[in-house]
Amino acid sequence: MSAIWKYFTLETTTSSTAICNLCKIKVSRGGSSVAVYNTTNLIKHLKNHHTEEHEEFRQAKQKKDEESKKQLTLPEAYSRHEKLPNNSPKAAKITEKVLEFIVLDDQPLSVVDNVGFRRLMEYLEPRYSLPSQKYISETALPEQYSRVMTLIEEQVKDAQSMSFTADIWSSAVCPMSLLSVTVHWVNPQSYDFQNVVLQVKGLCGSQTSTSISTVIREMLGKWNISLKKVHTIVRDNASNMKKAMDDLGIASLGCFAQSLQFVIHEGLLSQRSVSDAVASARKIVGHFKHSPLACTLLEDIQTELQMTQKRLKQDVQTRWNSTHQMIASLLEQKRALCAYAADHNLPVKLTANQWALLEKTMNILALFAELTRNISSSTSTTADVIPAISVLERLLSRQDDSDTGIKSMKTTLLQAVNRRFGEVQDEPLYSIATLLDPRYKDRYFTRKDTAKSAKDALAREVEKMEEILQRTSTIVGEPAAKLLCLEAARPSTSTSQCSLSSLFEEILEEHEDPTAGRSITSTSSQIQTYLAEQTIPRSDSPFQYWRINQHRFPALAATAVKFLCAPSTSVESERLFSTVSNVIGERSRRLTADKAEMLFFLKKNLPLVLK
Template identity: 60%
Template structure:
């Protein structure tokens, strides 16, 4: 190849065949010294090739070129190939063929445009060199690979997989993919510290923070994690009033899960994040006795998970009934039959197609989640026809009688409101303020009688008694009551008695006074307008009597003016004005309301930021452990507690930094 290439460069440097050669061929060969001059000559000829559309060569080594327009023979300016040029050809066009010369000039200009950005030989060789470790390009690619591992729940060993390495090599040949050890011991801790610093800066100026916590044990490895998630309202800018949350830690939890051990571990987390107990508003936990004891040991306010309480209500009020539990047991047997038999599943899908129904699989329930039982029964009722058709031709481990089918339909009707409330209260934007209104609505719904209650009155009565028993004192809890008052969607409209409203307002007033004393919010309240001095008018000779009466009038006016002026800056006036206004729509955001009205009600807004940041459930922690189960799985069953915590922390918090 080099010899033939050298010959072509020396003998046909200006021929059209050489001009059609690829630049890459030249670049790949020109590093050899004998070809260097030929390569330069080729590139120069390529850039000047626009003139050859007006001339032709009888032979590649001819000393003259023939003008295609006038057939004149024009010297190529030399006696050998190495001295040939196109100067005479261009002059001939300029003097004899001006129109063609203009066309040549335009073509050359367009031809030179890509040549201006054409890389030099040195740059072309440099493109083949690997990036250095401190190269900005290499650092950015490594950062994106870490983000890919974290956000998509990939194992750290993915950087050693053949397919992934081939992909990176194809996308950027100059990048050297680091090994697993570098990713695990250097890149991952570096990203962890970056995100941790970002969250620390956000929490630094937050006065009050709420938390959720829970304990999770892994199925694939002997590992338990204790989580702590922070929730707060961002009020940094005047127009900002947004709910924020971040996972602070998911520490490996060793030893017995006693209340004392849990308390010590959570206190250690707070110390690590420089959060004093005085800044802890409330901690949402499950209803386990060890969690309750842990919060008492710490001396902080805590609330049980409302979703867990609803779970107990449904079990006590409905699922524990013998007739219902027997029907549900048969449901589980039927679903288990299809779940463990691919053949049975295929047959059921064929029946669904024959009946022109959507192809769906039955859902299995989870014992710890009542709403999963609700979804299981719903899926069975939806496939009632297909299951009946299947049972006519094939054996089932259990069957449902007509009475049981009817019972399940009634159970779904009764439980539908509970499912709706659970879904609403478990959303990421929900707050503890929704608990009292939800309980009030459930009580009224269960107590209301209608013609459609035939056959389910007993169920509704049993559930109503369970709700009243489980939530008997909920309105007396200040954490619930004050938050409900501060939610502009509810205010004092959902309390069951005037006494409970009064106690809630008294508690709110105390909290507002504490806020005014601990902050400078009073300085943002507009000053009272200066009083206009009243004009003194004298009539006839009764000036003395007028002045004495005038003094009494002024005294009374001044007293009322002072009372009115004091009210504009008092907690009482803010609370009274706020309560008298209409509630906002339930679909509107309470946080947006306070962002707009925080100037009108400064003390109320500051107190709302404290109480509305608390979620109504500990679902955030449970969702965290759903993420943990995807990270600590069979592929990574040897993952240590420290690395697992980093991956969980980054999975949940990296989107805050990247603003995804």
């Protein structure tokens, strides 16, 4: 940039005039467009009206010209073309960024051998030598994995109670099965809900309960996580997973989202009238999916009807949410489809009754879809299950005039819900978590006996927590480390500066009944006070409620940290495998299980570190 701009300012980058900083006069930049603007008029203005500044500008320009003409020494010229040593800080940083690109964008490790990528790196930094695939795989990847693992380990070790999600995935392009374990906990200081991928490990041989339990035990051992710290494991509903948790002696829960899927298939899509209408809809969508001509004709009709051009969505029969999306796309294009059917053949034609049935089916599926989205969020916990079921039961049991033709469908759905979730309120892992969620408390229990049993179970848990707190602190609710600092700050009773208040406290401590602070009356009073207060809005965070109220209800808050760390679904583990096909695809089918484990671990945890 010219030194003249030290004395002039532009209102915008495309302004035809420049403002003199000394006299505030606007001076033309010359030329008729941005491409031909110059600084000649600006220099003349400085020379004619500001002599001293012009001389300063002239000297600065002369110095700059001399420096540009200065000939480089031989070492300087050579260094500009010399390759960076592989162990230099800049080369190491570039290699680290290349690995981040591979991990975060699901690129194969072999991308470093691609001609286009190598040419790009050569252009961006000619002195950098791009390492081979072997170096990335054998050296850079393990080093990055080790660094991130150390950082995650620092976070996990401070967790007081942890819950896990577990899921198994098998590759369709190579003989590989992987077990993923995600850990969830509530930070005891900030009360933030956190989760990271703990490990993804290859399963050899049959996926028996013994092999699964062995792998999970090895995972926990690798991370130095005691079984006593494990609150629960949320798994899929397969019998081998359930038995594996039983063999480990760990409490486990089935995935709530998967159970909801079973309810929909058993109570809704199994209905003969509904399944026939959905099958017909599937044939219509398939007709346009497999015929480019039919698809083009439909788009022309959409344009004529002044509708947005949209393609119909094909469903996957094992995924009910895709069926919901397919029905929604059909109903949205109903006018265009009817116009198409008037002049062209369709494999089947939907009757008026079937259209009405599909619309009502979509409305019910939309409710399940919304519920599934809520419970599948990253902050959803087991506390959300009982309220969700209670709302679902009330919705399905309510009858109105709009239910004509689907009353039996709703009845069947309600029966499926009762069959799948009839004993949920009797499960302490769900009921206690619900009580400890300030958004729900005891308001969503449908039976008085289950509500009473849940409160009794909560009282027992709080009593246990009070014992733990009293063992680790002399003032309930204060961390032991903080209390040690307080003790160090107190004056010694052996000095003449001993205060009367410390003596009073000393005498009280000598005669204090160690069980006084743990009486059932105190526990019951704390629980009753908490439950009697108004619930917070559903949009508020239960974790932040306990952060604010931990000093009012110390034992309850500590119990909430334990029970609210459990997610309601195993979606976090399933989400990990949603990107597996990108990592282990046709280009990476020779990827070994240990390298795949590192890539998955970094894919999910590296963004947390980069933040």
